[in-house]
Amino acid sequence: VALSLKGDIMNRLIKSCVALVALASLAACATGLNLSPRERVVDLVARYAILQEVAIEAVRSPSVDADTKRAIRAADVVAVASIERLAEVSRGCARDSEGRIVLEEADQCQPDRIKVIFPVALAAIGSLQTALAQEE
């Protein structure tokens, strides 16, 4: 009884955290802020950190099954790889001294690549969210 209760509590805990992250993501989108690509990546990583902390607890938990843990690990690998790629092409896209966003094509600022990779990174993060919400 105690073990099934433990699994149930852990499951609810993980799901409520995932729901919180989803809400936080939606709230962030709703603000419609004008961010530079570099700022956007930092914002994405900060939000992804919340999911990663939940994922760390999930992979440590004995009540989460092996398949779910594998799905969580795989989703994290893909998400981190796409965020790394996004970082490579956006780390040079900063603001000028007057705060205007500079989007000139350079080695480490490739606006066209950013447009392609950003949705991929978001989708990969979504996969981790889905993996965390899987039933036991």
Next chain:
Amino acid sequence: MEASAALKILAVIAQGFALGEKLVPLFDRVKKLYEDYQNPDRPDVTLASFDAELEAMRKRSAEIQNSGT
């Protein structure tokens, strides 16, 4: 209820609080980022803090890949 069962439930509650303690600063961090973004005088994100965020992400990822295996 058995004492061991009660202890296990207490352990889960403690685990929940530990996770909460880790998450609250992260939610605060996101909130702070948005406050910075809405401040017209804020400086741009520096490359140093950009790289520090990425490094922290890599560390958490390593923990996900290596924990509980």
